[in-house]
Amino acid sequence: MRASNRTIVVVLAILVAGVFAFLYFRGNYPGDLRTDVTQEGIALTAPESGQGEITVADNGKALSYPVGSKFTVTLDSTLYPENALSCAPPNSGVVRTVKNTKEVQPPFYVRTFEVMGPGTCTMTNTRFIAAIVATGNMQ
Numbered sequence: 001m002r003a004s005n006r007t008i009v010v011v012l013a014i015l016v017a018g019v020f021a022f023l024y025f026r027g028n029y030p031g032d033l034r035t036d037v038t039q040e041g042i043a044l045t046a047p048e049s050g051q052g053e054i055t056v057a058d059n060g061k062a063l064s065y066p067v068g069s070k071f072t073v074t075l076d077s078t079l080y081p082e083n084a085l086s087c088a089p090p091n092s093g094v095v096r097t098v099k100n101t102k103e104v105q106p107p108f109y110v111r112t113f114e115v116m117g118p119g120t121c122t123m124t125n126t127r128f129i130a131a132i133v134a135t136g137n138m139q
Helices: 003-026
Strands: 062-066 070-076 086-088 095-098 108-115 119-125 128-135
Touching (some): 108 128
Parallel strands (some): 062 128
Antiparallel strands (some): 070 108, 095 108, 119 128
């Protein structure tokens, strides 16, 4: 067997082993309550209790907020343009933008939202996605 053929066989064997390891361990992690991002969006099987600030570290998560609460989204405008930040479906009544109460240094920006009513919206910006799950009753 030539050296180039051996290299191809070794690379394929490593890839196959990696795929099998991934498939085996992904469903067997004890206490696995992560949120999965799929082509259809974010799986909402276990939304986390949302903190007051959403950052790039929350990418791919489902975050739960009670109706009436406020949260901020802080992102780097060079990677996540401010004019591209949106929560879909628009005008859903789940969240609304309110006056910012926090200042950050460029290139970062902050946008403040208030949770208006129960439901779910998807916060997106170019390469960022987070599901906002609003719980409770309208006030």
